Amino acid sequence: xxxxxxxxxxxxxxxxxxxxxAGIGVSSVSGAVFHDLDEVTSESSEVKHPWWIQEVDNxxxxxxxxxxxxxxxxxTVNGSSTAPYQYAGxxxxxxxxxxxxxxxxxxxxxxxxxxxxxxYILSRAVGGASTDFWVGPGKAPTPESLGIPRWEGTPxxxxxxxxxxxxxxxxxxxxxxxxxxxxxxxxxxxxxxxPFKEYVIEDVDQGYETADKFVIPDRPLWVVSxxxxxxIENFWTQPSLLGRAATSNQSRVxxxxxxxxxxxxxGLGYQCLQGSANSIAPxxxxxxxxxxxxxxxxxxxxxxxxxxxxxNMKMLTDLPLVPTxxxxxxxxxxxxxxxxxxxxxxxxxxxxxxxPSWEIPGAWHNTGKRAFYFDAIECQRVRTLFYNECxxxxxxxxFTKRDSAMIHEVIKSTVSTTSIFNPFFKTLxxxxxxxxxxxxxxxxxxxxxxxxEWWDLELPAYGYDLNKPL
Ligand code: SF4
Ligand code: SF4
Numbered sequence: 001x002x003x004x005x006x007x008x009x010x011x012x013x014x015x016x017x018x019x020x021x022a023g024i025g026v027s028s029v030s031g032a033v034f035h036d037l038d039e040v041t042s043e044s045s046e047v048k049h050p051w052w053i054q055e056v057d058n059x060x061x062x063x064x065x066x067x068x069x070x071x072x073x074x075x076t077v078n079g080s081s082t083a084p085y086q087y088a089g090x091x092x093x094x095x096x097x098x099x100x101x102x103x104x105x106x107x108x109x110x111x112x113x114x115x116x117x118x119x120y121i122l123s124r125a126v127g128g129a130s131t132d133f134w135v136g137p138g139k140a141p142t143p144e145s146l147g148i149p150r151w152e153g154t155p156x157x158x159x160x161x162x163x164x165x166x167x168x169x170x171x172x173x174x175x176x177x178x179x180x181x182x183x184x185x186x187x188x189x190x191x192x193x194x195p196f197k198e199y200v201i202e203d204v205d206q207g208y209e210t211a212d213k214f215v216i217p218d219r220p221l222w223v224v225s226x227x228x229x230x231x232i233e234n235f236w237t238q239p240s241l242l243g244r245a246a247t248s249n250q251s252r253v254x255x256x257x258x259x260x261x262x263x264x265x266x267g268l269g270y271q272c273l274q275g276s277a278n279s280i281a282p283x284x285x286x287x288x289x290x291x292x293x294x295x296x297x298x299x300x301x302x303x304x305x306x307x308x309x310x311x312n313m314k315m316l317t318d319l320p321l322v323p324t325x326x327x328x329x330x331x332x333x334x335x336x337x338x339x340x341x342x343x344x345x346x347x348x349x350x351x352x353x354x355x356p357s358w359e360i361p362g363a364w365h366n367t368g369k370r371a372f373y374f375d376a377i378e379c380q381r382v383r384t385l386f387y388n389e390c391x392x393x394x395x396x397x398x399f400t401k402r403d404s405a406m407i408h409e410v411i412k413s414t415v416s417t418t419s420i421f422n423p424f425f426k427t428l429x430x431x432x433x434x435x436x437x438x439x440x441x442x443x444x445x446x447x448x449x450x451x452x453e454w455w456d457l458e459l460p461a462y463g464y465d466l467n468k469p470l
Contacts, residue, residue: 052416060332068368073192077376114240114451127248130255132276136262150269169260173227175290231463235395244389250311283312297335307400330416341393349379
């Protein structure tokens with residue numbers, strides 16, 4: 001039997017809630033009011049949100065701008081094969097890498113679900129099939145080469161124009177943040193991945209790169225944040241190399257979007273600096289600042305529609321834009337009582353605290369946020385032993401669901417209105433058994449059988465449903 005599709009009727013769900021017969025549109029307890037989802041949209045002319053997503057002035061995760069220090073992203077452990085050496089030492093990490101290689105050899109040799117040759121090659125085929133640029137491919141004509149003036153529009157016109165272009169290039173979510181005295185502090189001093197060249201802000205009009213630096217012009221700039229969803233069917237095979245394939249595939253899509261955006265802006269007479277999806281600054285920070293979601297317990301961003309299965313990418317441009325505001329859909333507050341991701345985490349790396357903290361547990365985190373932090377070394381140890389993929393936290397998250405089921409819209413609109421049902425909704429999610437089970441652990445011989453079923457699915461292009469809102 002295909003285990004990808006779990007169905008629960010709306011009637012049964014409402015019965016479970018004790019709301020059978022009440023129906024949507026009826027006032028419930030504690031002032032929580034359920035509306036039709038299309039009933040009200042936010043006032044913003046740029047992004048239309050349903051009523052249960054509020055635009056706010058500050059991200060829901062508290063930030064102390066004075067306490068934020070310039071961060072060297074070479075200290076980031078997640079997904080890095082070299083950074084863990086800084087913390088775990090050479091002898092210990094060499095052992096982890098040797099064990100990981102032995103695991104892969106055995107699982108691959110025995111055709112274990114998620115680690116067969118076709119799973120492995122799929123993950124490799126989508127990685128490395130694209131090229132990142134700091135200033136862009138540079139092939140599009142420029143206003144100078146055409147002998148015409150550059151594009152001039154109001155920030156509002158520019159914002160709509162760039163959003164439309166980015167959507168055509170493949171973006172699902174687009175947000176803008178102005179670089180000011182505070183948000184400049186979030187820019188990395190060094191990149192997360194190679195080529196390792198220092199980010200330097202100089203008094204020049206145009207960004208450029210040399211053998212040892214990426215130069216950012218000291219001019220008015222805006223951060224363009226883009227998010228693209230990953231295939232939920234791939235993530236439900238976690239941990240497996242099919243999950244890795246989905247992540248790498250979306251990085252490839254993001255790189256393609258960045259290349260197109262660089263050419264588009266260059267052609268209009270503006271600049272667009274990027275480098276790679278993980279370059280310039282931490283994605284969750286600018287995604288949250290620009291309203292693409294809320295930072296959650298596992299330090300990623302959850303979008304109210306797509307959940308946590310999003311890949312983000314940032315670019316810097318001098319095209320004047322209207323910043324988009326952070327949002328509050330009750331997600332951050334939900335995380336305080338949920339902890340599902342921490343419960344399924346095989347490494348115990350995720351915090352189970354009931355309240356976020358200002359104290360960071362290691363140099364892989366930057367200071368200045370009241371967050372739930374995690375032990376990046378323990379996470380990376382398990383990810384490495386699983387041959388560079390785990391993401392059980394992401395695929396089991398209460399918000400990582402297909403949105404076609406009305407029941408999830410009911411939950412999300414309630415979560416945004418009142419927190420009193422939050423513990424109950426988490427229990428309900430456990431009960432219905434969506435997402436990835438916690439006991440899939442290949443190092444214990446427990447492989448996820450969905451990895452075999454995945455190859456027989458009829459998937460949409462890129463593995464995700466584009467008919468979602470936004
Ligand atoms: S579930 Fe896996 S990827 Fe997530 S924090 Fe734990 S070890 Fe890391
Ligand atoms: S599983 Fe729960 S605690 Fe973890 S990120 Fe998702 S909503 Fe937050």
